[in-house]
Amino acid sequence: MAFKDLRDFVARLEKEGELKTFKEEVDWNLEAGAITRRALETGLPAPFFEKVTGYPQGYRLTSSVLANVKRIAIAMDMNVETPMRELIEEYLRRQKKPIKPVTVKTGACKENILLGDKADLLKFPVPFIHDGDGGRYLGTWHLTVTKDLDSDWQNWGMYRHMLHDSHSFGVLAPSPKHLGIMADQKYGAKNIGMPVAVVIGTEPICTFCAATPLPYGVSEVDVAGGLRGQPVEMVKCETSDLMVPAHAEIVVEGEIMPGDSKDEGPFGEYTGYRSGAASPKPVIRVKAITHRNNPIFTFSCPGVPLDDSASVFSVNKSAQFLDELRSKGLPVTGAYLIVEGASHAIAVSVKNAYYGIAGEIAHVIWSARHGLLTPSVIVVEDDVDPCNLQQVFHALMTKCHPGRGINKIDHATAWPLIPWLSEYEREHRIGARVYYDCTWPVEWPLADRPVRQSFSECYSKEVQEKALAKWRAQGY
Ligand SMILES: Cc1cc2nc3c(=O)[nH]c(=O)nc-3n(C[C@H](O)[C@H](O)[C@H](O)COP(=O)(O)O)c2cc1C
Ligand SMILES: [Mn+2]
Known part of the structure; x- marks a missing residue:
C-alpha cells in the first residue's frame, strides 16, 4: 500500500524503529543538523523535531527520512530485509510501468494560502545545517517543479536552495540538470521568467523520484506513480500552471528571471566535503506559499557517507546504469x-x-x-x-x-x-x-586461474551441509 503523505510515512518509520521523536526544543541553527549528522554516522533513527527554537508548537522539522536502505524498502512497501540487488531490480521493474497522476480540485497543501508579501519563508524553521554553509537551506529534501516551454512536460528535480532572505532563495542546477537546461536554453533564450514550485514534505516516493536521473522529457511524477502502484494526486499552483502533489506539507511558488543571480553557497555536500566558495547562481523570487496546518519541514544533512543521497542513488541510479548496460x-x-x-x-x-x-x-x-x-x-x-x-x-x-x-x-x-x-x-x-x-x-x-577460497567455493555442497549442521547443533 502506497503512503498517503509524509505523516503516514513518518508514523510507519517510527513503528519500525527508524524514526525518533524529539519532544524537547531543538534549534534550527546547527543543532538539528548536528543531531542528524550524528545519527547518520552512527546508524541512529531519523530525528523528528516537535519543537523548534523560535517557532510555534506545530511547526515541525524532520530529516534523513530515506537515509538508509531499510527506509527506502519501507517507502517502496517492501520487506525491510530485502537485499540490495533485489531492491534495485524491483525499482527497475516498477519504473518501467509508469502511472500518470490525477488532478484533484484541492488538497491539504492548500489549507493555508499566503500571497505576495505574506508569503514569508522565515515563517518556517528553515535549518542552518552545517557550520560553514553560506546560509539557511530551504531546499535539501524536496522536489522542485518547472515546466518545459515547448511542451506539457513538467520536471521534478531536487536541487539545493539557499535562502537569501524572507522572499528569495538560490538554486544550484547546472547542465545536465533539467532545471538548468530549461532556465538557460528555453526561458533564458526567450528572455522570459520561468515559474518554479518548491514542494517540501511529500510522501516518500515523490521526493525520491525528484532525485532520479530520468531522461529529458520524462515526467518524474509518472515514475512516482509507477513506483507507488497508485497515481499521485495533483493540484494546480496559485500563481502558475505548475502542478504539485496535493498532500504536500509546504509549497513555495516563485519565478526565476533571466539574468537575476546572487552568490550562493558554500554547502556541506554529498561528496563528504564543503563545496567551493560562494558563486553567482539564479535567484527564485517568491510569489506565494501554501501549506498544511502544523507543517512538517524536511531536510537532509549531507556529508561523509552515509547520507540521503548515497542511499537513494545506490538504488535509483544503480538501476538506471544497469538498465543502460543491459540495453x-x-x-x-x-x-x-x-x-x-x-x-x-x-x-x-x-x-x-x-x-x-x-x-x-x-x-x-x-x-x-x-x-x-x-x-x-x-x-x-x-x-x-x-x-x-x-x-x-x-x-x-x-x-x-x-x-x-x-x-x-x-x-x-x-x-x-x-x-x-x-x-x-x-x-x-x-x-x-x-x-x-x-x-x-x-x-x-x-x-x-586462482581459485577463490571461500566457504561456498572450496567445499562441496555435501561438506558445506555437514559443517552447517555441526554449527546448528552448537546452537548457531
Ligand atoms: C539530497 C540531495 C540533494 C541534491 N542536491 C542537488 C543540487 O543542489 N544540485 C543538483 O544539480 N543536483 C542535486 N541533487 C541531484 C539531483 O536531484 C538529481 O540529479 C536529479 O536527477 C535532478 O533532476 P533532473 O534529472 O530532472 O535534473 C541532489 C540529490 C539529493 C538526493
Ligand atoms: Mn528530470
Missing part, C-alpha cells in the same frame, strides 16, 4: 553505485568476460545520463556481488593488475562538485576518469 546487450549481472564512495564509483559484475569488456562497460556508464558524476568504474566477475563492498574491494586488490588493469582517461568532462578537481579544472569542467578491470585475463587457461 546495449552487455552480459551484466549487477550494478551498484557504492554508497561509501559518494556516488563517484560504481561496481559492475559481468558473466563470461571477454577481452575489453571492462572498457566497454565504463564507456556506457560515462555516456549515460549523469555518468559524468561517476568517474570510477570497477568491473568484477559474477562471483563477486557488486553490492558487497568487502567482496568488491577484495577483487580490486587481488585481480586488478596495477599496470594493465587500471585504465585512465585523461581528457573527460567533469562534474564541478568532484573534490579532487583543481579550481581551474572545476571552472572549465575539465576532468579525468578511471576504470578498474578486475576480470582474469582471457588468455589465462581456466585451470591456471
Whole structure:
C-alpha cells in the first residue's frame, strides 16, 4: 500500500524503529543538523523535531527520512530485509510501468494560502545545517517543479536552495540538470521568467523520484506513480500552471528571471566535503506559499557517507546504469553505485568476460545520463556481488593488475562538485576518469586461474551441509 503523505510515512518509520521523536526544543541553527549528522554516522533513527527554537508548537522539522536502505524498502512497501540487488531490480521493474497522476480540485497543501508579501519563508524553521554553509537551506529534501516551454512536460528535480532572505532563495542546477537546461536554453533564450514550485514534505516516493536521473522529457511524477502502484494526486499552483502533489506539507511558488543571480553557497555536500566558495547562481523570487496546518519541514544533512543521497542513488541510479548496460546487450549481472564512495564509483559484475569488456562497460556508464558524476568504474566477475563492498574491494586488490588493469582517461568532462578537481579544472569542467578491470585475463587457461577460497567455493555442497549442521547443533 502506497503512503498517503509524509505523516503516514513518518508514523510507519517510527513503528519500525527508524524514526525518533524529539519532544524537547531543538534549534534550527546547527543543532538539528548536528543531531542528524550524528545519527547518520552512527546508524541512529531519523530525528523528528516537535519543537523548534523560535517557532510555534506545530511547526515541525524532520530529516534523513530515506537515509538508509531499510527506509527506502519501507517507502517502496517492501520487506525491510530485502537485499540490495533485489531492491534495485524491483525499482527497475516498477519504473518501467509508469502511472500518470490525477488532478484533484484541492488538497491539504492548500489549507493555508499566503500571497505576495505574506508569503514569508522565515515563517518556517528553515535549518542552518552545517557550520560553514553560506546560509539557511530551504531546499535539501524536496522536489522542485518547472515546466518545459515547448511542451506539457513538467520536471521534478531536487536541487539545493539557499535562502537569501524572507522572499528569495538560490538554486544550484547546472547542465545536465533539467532545471538548468530549461532556465538557460528555453526561458533564458526567450528572455522570459520561468515559474518554479518548491514542494517540501511529500510522501516518500515523490521526493525520491525528484532525485532520479530520468531522461529529458520524462515526467518524474509518472515514475512516482509507477513506483507507488497508485497515481499521485495533483493540484494546480496559485500563481502558475505548475502542478504539485496535493498532500504536500509546504509549497513555495516563485519565478526565476533571466539574468537575476546572487552568490550562493558554500554547502556541506554529498561528496563528504564543503563545496567551493560562494558563486553567482539564479535567484527564485517568491510569489506565494501554501501549506498544511502544523507543517512538517524536511531536510537532509549531507556529508561523509552515509547520507540521503548515497542511499537513494545506490538504488535509483544503480538501476538506471544497469538498465543502460543491459540495453546495449552487455552480459551484466549487477550494478551498484557504492554508497561509501559518494556516488563517484560504481561496481559492475559481468558473466563470461571477454577481452575489453571492462572498457566497454565504463564507456556506457560515462555516456549515460549523469555518468559524468561517476568517474570510477570497477568491473568484477559474477562471483563477486557488486553490492558487497568487502567482496568488491577484495577483487580490486587481488585481480586488478596495477599496470594493465587500471585504465585512465585523461581528457573527460567533469562534474564541478568532484573534490579532487583543481579550481581551474572545476571552472572549465575539465576532468579525468578511471576504470578498474578486475576480470582474469582471457588468455589465462581456466585451470591456471586462482581459485577463490571461500566457504561456498572450496567445499562441496555435501561438506558445506555437514559443517552447517555441526554449527546448528552448537546452537548457531
Ligand atoms: C539530497 C540531495 C540533494 C541534491 N542536491 C542537488 C543540487 O543542489 N544540485 C543538483 O544539480 N543536483 C542535486 N541533487 C541531484 C539531483 O536531484 C538529481 O540529479 C536529479 O536527477 C535532478 O533532476 P533532473 O534529472 O530532472 O535534473 C541532489 C540529490 C539529493 C538526493
Ligand atoms: Mn528530470
